[in-house]
Amino acid sequence: MGRVALTTVIEAPVERVFMAWTSDHAMPRWFPDVQEIYDVTGPLDQPGSRYKLRFKTGPRYSCQVVAVEPNQRHDHRFEPIGLMRFSGFATMTFEPQGDQTLFSFDARYDLPLGPVGRLLDWLLLARIAEKRMAAEVPAFKAFVEAEAQNTVSID
Numbered sequence: 001m002g003r004v005a006l007t008t009v010i011e012a013p014v015e016r017v018f019m020a021w022t023s024d025h026a027m028p029r030w031f032p033d034v035q036e037i038y039d040v041t042g043p044l045d046q047p048g049s050r051y052k053l054r055f056k057t058g059p060r061y062s063c064q065v066v067a068v069e070p071n072q073r074h075d076h077r078f079e080p081i082g083l084m085r086f087s088g089f090a091t092m093t094f095e096p097q098g099d100q101t102l103f104s105f106d107a108r109y110d111l112p113l114g115p116v117g118r119l120l121d122w123l124l125l126a127r128i129a130e131k132r133m134a135a136e137v138p139a140f141k142a143f144v145e146a147e148a149q150n151t152v153s154i155d
Contacts, residue, residue, distance in 0.1 A: 004133045007104040010141050012148035014096040017103055018071045020144045021092060024051060030143035032135040033057065045070060052081065071096075105137050 010017050020026050022045040028034045035054045042049035045068055053061045059080035066089075067075040074092045088109035095102040 003108045005106040006137045008141050010101045010103050010144050012144045014071045014094045014101045017101040018094050030139050032139050
């Protein structure tokens with residue numbers, strides 16, 4: 001099982017951070033290399049909602065919101081669309097710290113094929129996942145902080 005976990009403090013109240021995370025309109029503006037979010041079936045702050053992500057390069061992903069505790073936690077499943085078959089699960093937590101938010105991102109994924117899948121993860125996928133997610137969290141932080149200072153809008 002692969003895992004990428006990152007934590008950062010965002011200079012914005014927890015309600016704004018959560019709203020930015022669950023806005024399908026804002027996501028393509030902060031999510032690195034995301035070209036579009038499409039086939040959205042419902043609000044991203046509601047369990048059961050589904051959506052797809054198209055990246056500028058790499059696979060497209062199908063995602064489903066699994067569980068939500070408003071302003072506290074957001075869980076979703078993801079899997080690539082196409083040849084590569086694996087599944088992943090990500091949990092985001094939002095902890096208020098005065099006017100700031102401690103934002104934690106924890107993604108786990110399983111590759112098929114037992115030892116071959118683990119080797120593929122070690123040789124390639126882990127580096128790609130770490131690089132993509134290591135860019136995602138700072139980009140999200142910068143977007144939310146700019147929105148909190150009214151230099152950008154979530155919608």
